[in-house]
Amino acid sequence: xxxxxxxxxxxxxxxxxxxxxxxxxxxxxxxxxxxxxxxxxxxxxxxxxxxxxxxxxxxxxxxxxxxxxxxxxxxxxxxxxxxxxxxxxxxxxxxxxxxxxxxxxxxxxxxxxxxxxxxxxxxxxxxxxxxxxxxxxxxxxxxxxxxxxxxxxxxxxxxxxxxxxxxxxxxxxxx
Amino acid sequence: xxxxxxxxxxxxxxxxxxxxxxxxxxxxxxxxxxxxxxxxxxxxxxxxxxxxxxxxxxxxxxxxxxxxxxxxxxxxxxxx
Numbered sequence: 506x507x508x509x510x511x512x513x514x515x516x517x518x519x520x521x522x523x524x525x526x527x528x529x530x531x532x533x534x535x536x537x538x539x540x541x542x543x544x545x546x547x548x549x550x551x552x553x554x555x556x557x558x559x560x561x562x563x564x565x566x567x568x569x570x571x572x573x574x575x576x577x578x579x580x581x582x583x584x585x586x587x588x589x590x591x592x593x594x595x596x597x598x599x600x601x602x603x604x605x606x607x608x609x610x611x612x613x614x615x616x617x618x619x620x621x622x623x624x625x626x627x628x629x630x631x632x633x634x635x636x637x638x639x640x641x642x643x644x645x646x647x648x649x650x651x652x653x654x655x656x657x658x659x660x661x662x663x664x665x666x667x668x669x670x671x672x673x674x675x676x677x678x679x680x
Numbered sequence: 681x682x683x684x685x686x687x688x689x690x691x692x693x694x695x696x697x698x699x700x701x702x703x704x705x706x707x708x709x710x711x712x713x714x715x716x717x718x719x720x721x722x723x724x725x726x727x728x729x730x731x732x733x734x735x736x737x738x739x740x741x742x743x744x745x746x747x748x749x750x751x752x753x754x755x756x757x758x759x760x
Contacts, residue, residue, distance in 0.1 A: 594692035
């Protein structure tokens, strides 16, 4: 432990409370998903991770294990549906709205790498041309990832379009 | 397996899990999963703009590996 950490005096009581809440969220979600895997006779290990106050649940198999791609679906649509139901199960059990992120077979982490590449290419294009760059439509979660990459690069981004067509527009700040 | 899976998914999101009933029926238009819940839970199973029912259908189609219908039965309306 470093000296700096010793000086921090966090509000212990609140911290324990919120930590407990996040743990419950993960446990409820893991139980809900684990039983589904059992019923469907699918092998999968469930990992719970908490980063920045958000719970991340991932279902993984070893390489020889079950193929979980059916639970991801085209463009992650089955994964999104399962995430939605899992969030509702948590809300139902804890009374707290859940923002948990579910990943299956590494789909979201692979997609995050892809989104970073898309964002980097848009940044480069906007800098070279000085013009707005429109990206493909993305879910709210995906747009958040891209907005963060654009902001880190010191460029400006906004979302445009309705529901299924909602997408990010990247521009240099002086536009 | 499909009945048990849907039963489990629905029980997790309702207030009265004991009232959940799922039945598999074969119809001329293919297999149909019928879901019955406590009338007070109907909104929870259907969701805002049918979002929850849609999520249930998406997951069940993935598990069935073919298209399967999922109907949420409004028991109140049937009786009335």
